[in-house]
Amino acid sequence: MTQSELASQLRALCGEDAVIANEDELLVYECDAYTMQKNLPTAVVLPRTTEEVVAIVKFCAEHNLPIIPRGAGTSLSGTVLAVDGGVMIALTRMNRVLEIDARNRRALVESGCVNAWITREAVPHGLFFAPDPSSQSACTIGGNIATNAGGPHTLKNGVTTNHVLGYEIILPDGSIEWFGTEPNGGEDVAGLDLRGAAIGSEGMFGVVTRVLVRLTPKPSTFKTFLGVFDSVDDASQTVSDIISAGIVPAALEMMDQLITAAVEEAYQFGFPLDAGAVLIVELDGLADGVETQGHQVESICQVNGAREVRVAADDTERAAIWKCRKRAFGAVGRLSPNYVTQDGVVPRSRVPEIMRFIQATSKESGLRIPNVFHAGDGNIHPLILFDERKPDEVKRALAAGDAILTKCVELGGSVSGEHGIGAEKIDFMARQFAKADLNAMQLLRKAFDPEKRCNPHKMFPGAKRCAEFAPKKQAAA
Amino acid sequence: MILKPDNVSGLQDLLRAATAPIDGVDISSLATLKTHVPEDMTATVEAGVTLADFQAAIGKRDQWLPVDPPAPERITIGELLSENLSGPRRMGFGLIRDWLIGLRYVSAEGEFVFNGGNVVKNVAGFDLCKLMVGNRGALGVIVEATFKLAPQPEREQFFERSCSTIIDVAELIERLWNSGLQFSVLDLAQSAGSNPRIIVGFSGAAADVESQSGQLREITGFTQADLSHDTWRTKQSNHPLSVAPGDLVDCIQNHNPEQYVARAGNGVLYHPGAAPERKPSAVEQRIKELFDPRGILRAL
Numbered sequence: 001m002t003q004s005e006l007a008s009q010l011r012a013l014c015g016e017d018a019v020i021a022n023e024d025e026l027l028v029y030e031c032d033a034y035t036m037q038k039n040l041p042t043a044v045v046l047p048r049t050t051e052e053v054v055a056i057v058k059f060c061a062e063h064n065l066p067i068i069p070r071g072a073g074t075s076l077s078g079t080v081l082a083v084d085g086g087v088m089i090a091l092t093r094m095n096r097v098l099e100i101d102a103r104n105r106r107a108l109v110e111s112g113c114v115n116a117w118i119t120r121e122a123v124p125h126g127l128f129f130a131p132d133p134s135s136q137s138a139c140t141i142g143g144n145i146a147t148n149a150g151g152p153h154t155l156k157n158g159v160t161t162n163h164v165l166g167y168e169i170i171l172p173d174g175s176i177e178w179f180g181t182e183p184n185g186g187e188d189v190a191g192l193d194l195r196g197a198a199i200g201s202e203g204m205f206g207v208v209t210r211v212l213v214r215l216t217p218k219p220s221t222f223k224t225f226l227g228v229f230d231s232v233d234d235a236s237q238t239v240s241d242i243i244s245a246g247i248v249p250a251a252l253e254m255m256d257q258l259i260t261a262a263v264e265e266a267y268q269f270g271f272p273l274d275a276g277a278v279l280i281v282e283l284d285g286l287a288d289g290v291e292t293q294g295h296q297v298e299s300i301c302q303v304n305g306a307r308e309v310r311v312a313a314d315d316t317e318r319a320a321i322w323k324c325r326k327r328a329f330g331a332v333g334r335l336s337p338n339y340v341t342q343d344g345v346v347p348r349s350r351v352p353e354i355m356r357f358i359q360a361t362s363k364e365s366g367l368r369i370p371n372v373f374h375a376g377d378g379n380i381h382p383l384i385l386f387d388e389r390k391p392d393e394v395k396r397a398l399a400a401g402d403a404i405l406t407k408c409v410e411l412g413g414s415v416s417g418e419h420g421i422g423a424e425k426i427d428f429m430a431r432q433f434a435k436a437d438l439n440a441m442q443l444l445r446k447a448f449d450p451e452k453r454c455n456p457h458k459m460f461p462g463a464k465r466c467a468e469f470a471p472k473k474q475a476a477a
Numbered sequence: 478m479i480l481k482p483d484n485v486s487g488l489q490d491l492l493r494a495a496t497a498p499i500d501g502v503d504i505s506s507l508a509t510l511k512t513h514v515p516e517d518m519t520a521t522v523e524a525g526v527t528l529a530d531f532q533a534a535i536g537k538r539d540q541w542l543p544v545d546p547p548a549p550e551r552i553t554i555g556e557l558l559s560e561n562l563s564g565p566r567r568m569g570f571g572l573i574r575d576w577l578i579g580l581r582y583v584s585a586e587g588e589f590v591f592n593g594g595n596v597v598k599n600v601a602g603f604d605l606c607k608l609m610v611g612n613r614g615a616l617g618v619i620v621e622a623t624f625k626l627a628p629q630p631e632r633e634q635f636f637e638r639s640c641s642t643i644i645d646v647a648e649l650i651e652r653l654w655n656s657g658l659q660f661s662v663l664d665l666a667q668s669a670g671s672n673p674r675i676i677v678g679f680s681g682a683a684a685d686v687e688s689q690s691g692q693l694r695e696i697t698g699f700t701q702a703d704l705s706h707d708t709w710r711t712k713q714s715n716h717p718l719s720v721a722p723g724d725l726v727d728c729i730q731n732h733n734p735e736q737y738v739a740r741a742g743n744g745v746l747y748h749p750g751a752a753p754e755r756k757p758s759a760v761e762q763r764i765k766e767l768f769d770p771r772g773i774l775r776a777l
Binding site: 101103104105106147148150154158159161162171175177184185186187188189190191192193194195196197199200201217220240243244246247248285286287288289291292293345346347348349374377378379412413414415416417418419420421425428429432433434436437438439440441443444445446447448459 | 514517518539540561571574575590591592594598600602603604605606607608610616657685687720755757758760763
């Protein structure tokens with residue numbers, strides 16, 4: 001089938017305006033926020049209903065075409081890269097909040113619904129949707145399910161899988177299933193937890209179309225601290241000591257000097273420019289407990305040599321802190337034309353060690369590596385800065401990333417805390433898992449997609465790569 | 478036949494050699510707490526350890542695994558996971574799947590499989606931990622688990638109140654649900670021949686538990702209690718009826734059981750009547766055939 005035949009067949013299923021198949025327009029879909037590999041899908045189709053998704057998926061099954069489900073394309077690991085072409089199903093037109101069930105603290109939404117829109121609709125009921133990836137003003141709930149997305153506040157509240165009750169999914173053969181709790185149904189579902197098994201499967205088990213999420217009552221009290229430290233080492237030790245003291249803050253985030261300076265230049269919050277590291281510690285809950293834990297956090301900061309511990313004066317200041325934190329990646333463009341980021345994880349007590357290793361790696365590679373990350377989870381985000389016009393820097397950047405992830409595994413951690421494996425970290429799977437472990441995952445995949453047609457060439461060693469494997473112009477995302 | 482391996486490799490051999498469906502696996506030889514890292518709030522434990530022994534060991538450092546099925550001294554970590562057991566504090570602390578971060582199991586074909594890891598946040602690979610929780614021994618034999626742990630609550634207090642009718646229960650539950658109080662327990666219970674009761678609890682910082690208990694006392698009729706209402710479940714079906722929380726009282730009225738325990742915050746009703754038969758879906762059957770091609774483990 002030629003590209004234009006494919007386009008006209010898809011148009012017959014979903015309408016004239018629902019299909020993109022010319023090269024200029026397809027460029028938008030050549031990659032996600034991981035820009036080291038790019039390839040055009042054969043066609044992009046933008047369905048408006050579950051029925052249209054079913055029709056597309058059945059058509060692709062009949063013609064043995066790869067399908068690539070896509071949300072907002074904010075993946076940082078190439079999870080929605082069309083490695084070998086194929087039909088990309090973009091869910092961005094299926095973006096409605098269908099129902100807020102305040103009594104049962106649930107919302108039913110379409111899978112292309114933007115993460116932040118759920119909270120926007122829930123807030124009038126005193127509720128919110130807890131997972132808050134930094135891209136939450138753009139990323140979709142379907143994408144959150146595919147990657148089991150996290151965010152700063154998942155330290156206490158949990159990640160996507162802890163807040164998704166159930167969903168409708170179109171399997172690669174076109175059959176419609178509902179996994180987990182059905183709308184108006186009970187939480188406990190007999191049989192295997194297919195809901196949980198398919199969350200984080202990076203779009204390889206099917207196309208999610210509707211989602212039932214759990215909403216959480218908004219805490220009555222927040223207390224947000226900025227701890228200012230002379231060194232990353234002192235800040236890292238503070239993180240470790242807070243967790244050791246049995247305190248689970250709502251969020252516990254670190255920004256080092258480089259990133260703090262870039263954020264300050266971009267958003268003018270009033271961060272100190274000369275501090276080695278800034279910790280954002282947020283406590284939430286009931287007034288008395290927050291007050292007591294607040295004193296503990298302050299004294300742990302001071303014991304570790306904090307130069308200053310500031311408390312956000314009100315909701316406006318608290319919101320400003322989080323705006324800066326969540327837009328930190330966006331400020332990196334001020335530091336460097338290009339960057340690659342990693343999201344390895346280490347046991348929380350090893351944060352000081354991995355931070356020292358990153359500093360050493362920076363020195364060794366001659367590349368600057370600012371850090372802004374979920375310290376309380378041990379989930380690092382070193383941003384390795386380079387200039388794509390200098391091939392040697394590109395090579396050193398990739399090597400530095402490799403060394404840092406290898407160290408994470410060595411310290412008993414993982415190569416990904418929230419971004420996923422995608423096309424990017426395939427080579428690491430065999431370092432973190434034994435053959436039997438990977439085989440078991442492949443068995444599960446086979447139950448959903450025996451032909452490996454759904455989001456192919458991802459996650460598993462031996463997958464095909466794009467011919468073009470070099471960084472193109474990368475606007476700091 | 479019940480398999481009784483001496484160690485993991487013995488279990489692998491026994492499963493590989495099995496030619497007929499087995500009746501179960503006695504994993505009492507796998508009963509070691511492998512690691513507890515209090516600074517990370519994580520622990521790795523073999524599946525034959527009882528929940529009570531595990532809690533006692535990690536409790537020495539003021540940590541716990543916040544799931545509370547009845548009779549923890551008789552439940553192994555393996556059963557806790559494969560049966561997805563829970564108790565009254567589910568309202569406040571969630572289910573065991575929310576605390577499991579790593580798993581080792583032996584497959585029906587004798588493969589030793591690891592999934593997840595030692596860290597509290599991890600998306601590398603598919604989440605087979607979720608698949609194995611509640612698999613009831615149909616997909617593999619769990620031999621070891623890694624959990625994230627919670628700090629033990631500084632204080633807990635429980636209260637109960639008897640209601641003369643289920644209608645009174647319904648009204649009071651709505652009032653509590655909308656009160657802004659943060660319950661770790663919000664249960665209903667009725668024993669044969671007596672009135673329905675509401676049992677609630679608070680867990681957390683001492684000052685928070687005190688102030689919330691004070692607020693609760695403003696609603697008349699609550700007296701100090703414990704969680705003994707849940708213990709009768711030990712001999713009963715673990716497979717409850719489940720409805721949206723707002724439909725729970727209707728569900729109780731429809732089934733009208735003489736004796737029950739219900740989780741009002743989760744919409745879950747346990748009563749002695751057997752759970753209805755359920756046919757596994759096509760996807761579940763495909764998973765079963767792939768994970769247990771010779772059909773030697775328990776049926777789905």
